[in-house]
Amino acid sequence: MPNWVGATAKQIARGVRRGDTSATQVVADHLEHIAAREPLFGAFRIVRGGEAATEAEKVDEQHDLTRLPLAGVPVAVKENTAIAGLPTWHGSAAARGPIEEEDHEVVRRLRGAGAIVVATSRMPELGVFALTDDSDGPTRNPWDLTRTPGGSSGGAAAAVAAGLVPMAHGNDGFGSLRIPAACCGLVALKPGRGVVPPPAGATAFFGMGEHGVLTTTVADAAIGFSVLAGRDSAKLVEPSGLRIAISTRSPVPGVRADAPNRDAVAVASRLLVAAGHTAVACDPAYPASIGTRGFATWLADATQKADEAGLPLSALQRRNRTHARLGKIAMRRGYVREDDREGFRRRSIAFFADNGFDVLVTPALAATPPAAEGWVERSWSANALACMRFAPFAAPWNLAALPALVVPVGVRPDGLPLAVQLVGPPGSETTLLAVAGQFEMAAPWQRHAPSVFPAVR
Template identity: 35%
Template sequence: MQDIQALFDQEDATALAARVRQGEVHPEELLEAAIVRLEKVEPQLNAVVERLYDKARQAAQQPTTRQGPFAGVPTLVKDLFSPLAGALMSNGSRALGGARPDFDGELTARLRRSGCVLMGTSTSPEFGTSYSTESDRFGATHNPWNLAHSAGGSSGGAAALVAARVVPFAHGNDGGGSLRVPASCCGVFGFKPSRGLLPSGPVVGEGWAGMGTGHAITLSVRDSAALLDATAGIDLGAPYAAPLASKPYRLALQADPSPLRIALVERVGPWDVSSESLEAARDAARLCESLGHHVVVESLPVVLEEFLDQVFNIIGASTRNYLDVLGQMRGAPVNEAEVEARTRVILRERGQVSGACYAAAVEWIHAFGRRMAAFMQDYDVVLTPTLARLPPRIGELQAVRDDWSIERLIEHFHSYSPYTALANASGQPAMSVPLYWSPGGLPLGAHFMGRFGEESLLLALAAQLERARPWQGRVPPVNACSLS
């Protein structure tokens, strides 16, 4: 077992799967090692909703887990609009009670077909509307770099487990930064694909008017690329479709990209940005310049307050519709006492917008996508901080009151991350790359956004940055490594 633990310490999912295919290790061994690792750190992190060990052990014995790009690799699925047959799907809320779908979502099914062994579900804030993974139902997920701080959100459970070296990657999803924000907080790699590249069915048609997408948080860039190869492509009846790359995404990592034109955008919106966050972006810019890329300081074609006003019209209407559907499914309306203060504010302030208002908001974000596409004719990549300040302390973002206005709620959350939601609205691929740690030892990611459908270019840049400044050797104080 110690040898298997050492493999987990040193290798990513791609390497572990290669050993399974070659017969060097068995899926059952990897699973049992991952269980030991999870149990070692979970009391401190609180990153898991449900352990599914018995089902995972059954799956690990199947021939399908001995083949595929992720043969035998254990991982977890985020508990947010991601059906996993037989598992609790709470979406971080008390309102769903003990709901257990009897089917897999399409993305979950593709993970299974790739050889993954699904060993549990990871935490999310209620309905994914917070940049900190804290919920009344499950409590707070802690940052392995400093337990007084949040792991970020909404894929905070996934990020904490990957950063703590429990598993080499974990599924997540992203409607406004929910892969990239926790990746930044936890010092790992978070990649959001273009709108329509990953499947969202059969439950979700277009989450938040197409702003939401699934993918994963990974330790290595090549795992993220290989996951895209295994899971990308529209599902049956999908309302959006992004172009697939002409070659496998993992091949994009083999050569450095040609010199890129990079727009460095330090500020978006009216709120202050900390010196640490600015330094994280500037440090990334200097690294890019040292690698031969050309960096120009720029501004984006957006008024952030107007942008967020439109986005919350979509979020409010979508949340109201979701809770109405939930009430119909269970035969009793969802009452306010079943949801958190943040959700109550969104419902009160934006849950009753008219159909015309919702349609106008969708048209607004589509027009913004066209403005960004025009802006990107002059640049290959946009570089910003991922966050405007260090990872928040536990409770800092959860402190929401019922009497807040929507404007105060927006400022509370988006002054912390004013950058990431722009890529969701425009549909562009984006990533948080762990290149910088503060003097106090907390990670801060650099955020890169590429042109729609150009995942390969972003991944090539990420791999170049990973080679220039490797981060896999940076292990947080709370970790599952065999020698810690």
Template identity: 40%
Template structure:
């Protein structure tokens, strides 16, 4: 009998399309796992049980050709519109359900996916830990005393625990890669503009992207090939790129890989476990035939470009909610502290992002891929920002974003690749950063690492 808890999106779609399983049986199994596991993890903000069963029945009755995600249960981060659900952004300030799906959700359904629910996030995705006053604390399925990271922490917990094979998150400063590293998942932040942000013109201006968190490289590639592509209303558009699924299935060839454990953020020191993970991965890549060398990336300082867009992004989303007074106290404090991030300042920061990108990409004059830690610290205990204000939360966030936020400013694709559990029993991830528009190289290289050093498909404590 198929163990659906550990079955990925690609294999689930194959089994349902072949008639070995029904979409309804897959949906029922996912909903049973959610009912059993979620009370201890708090990964879901809403479970769409009746709607998911009806959608699965429709998939089973569907005539003709079936899509690449046919019958696959998918979870959606709270910041994306799902028809009939309130888009809460992780809080209580909205009360009217969305009239229709956002474009990414529409594309998922068109490919045959079954939407089973929406996942927890810190309000507006402002912090790399999934904690809020309205939704409570989300826990890591590897160790429930630890955070799954954020801001896509609910999605990460849902996928790592085996509740769903794949889920959608967003990344405005590491929010796909950080929880992927902390939960043992593969998480690729795509090139800026690769995936539409419709119905919004952008997600935190030049910083934000949308994408999946998955247990395998192939599953990530499969979902990206479904949701990628711009709409006329998108402010940013990526360059040309080939099939992600094809990239995940081929050898990468011999690459020049530069590695560094130097953080972008001054004053942050990486945990020795993460340093060893980078060094071990560098050795493995060398054994696989790549030209691997230690480099100094000569990182530019992204602060002046990142901070205005962070504040402006939060303020823009807060300005759109129905009940401002219901926002968390910390969110309202952040809103006030960001009053200086005027439209003029924000546009200056977007232009500054372009200058940061030029400087950050100098490293790719000598290497094809950059290897770094994903985060500087191990997954902290839950409650890391509980009761803290804006400044205190920002200080707690620094070790999480020390390696990842630069690449939101620069726009480059970057992936967190699992290394398996460390001696403390918690997952470790390393970051692979690629040239502009070069997700395909990252997918090919990540898949090679996955074959050479397989990682657990679900958290051991999630069974």
């Protein structure tokens, strides 16, 4: 009997639908793997062992599995998203909410597609920083246990990179899907506005937050996107003749992508040209105010989340107390305005339309992921500077509410994954997935961390 750990979501669902295996067996295999390996990574807050096994049995009892695109697929759900019967943690015991009575709509859709929620994945408190840790310790990158998996969906990324689950839910307010995907060698799509049911309450990020999934393949990313968007799964059509903008310019003044990340963009450009596309060097329209306004919005998000969770600032971690206090100042002085975000959205859409671009390619990160240790105890300035220096490229596309995707492209000299970001105009989610699929066909990547699956691609 084969062990299903390391299989893709597509392979598992096909096996369950065909009767080659059962959801019960698949979940048992993954729970055994979780028990043996998860303590190395600190990816999960809660493991739903017995509940997941019971839910797997219910999937197996269904008479018609053909309509379930995720039949028997174990998934993790980020701990800031409601799961019936569990508290919503938001990254810390202080921020933990009451027991939820209902699933969030995206959880309901995952379960309706046949997925089994085996765990909740860890995140930093209130999702503020791209460094996943708390007083219980850090979440570790399976590619290098001394490094962070990024954040705020860091537990989700670590879980998928370690094969604990083949697919994990996350959400992205300022890069919280794409940053950990880049850190851990995964695929993640942040949909554009209005495509997937949005986060609620303290996860909404001024309306910029979007739900998505992290996966090891483009096919799994496409299935996950279809499920969350409430669409029928469609086969991606290989695109040709696209006009692609190539840019390594950082939206944060004074921050520049390092040589490996610039090289990743050059590799991506060559792959695109080989696939029949036109690649043109062209920087997007980052206005001078984007850094200041974006930074103010990031600060104010912590204030908003603390207020909505009913948390006094004194209850927050030290780094987040400072972040939220500065957010109050930013909001009081009028630095956080929807008009600014809408203006940048219009300029960004015009960048594609006026130049005839179908896709923009940028680095996914600017530097190697920081060390995993001790960020929860460090100062606010240390946390903020670390995040801005290693991950400046994601946030603008939340401000613009445009779809953006991260896809692996090679490995750094230090052995950690490299990735690029693909951005498109409204409605281009399937185009981005299809282009990412061309990357995967031309230059397949190691699907899991080598320390967990040394010879598995």
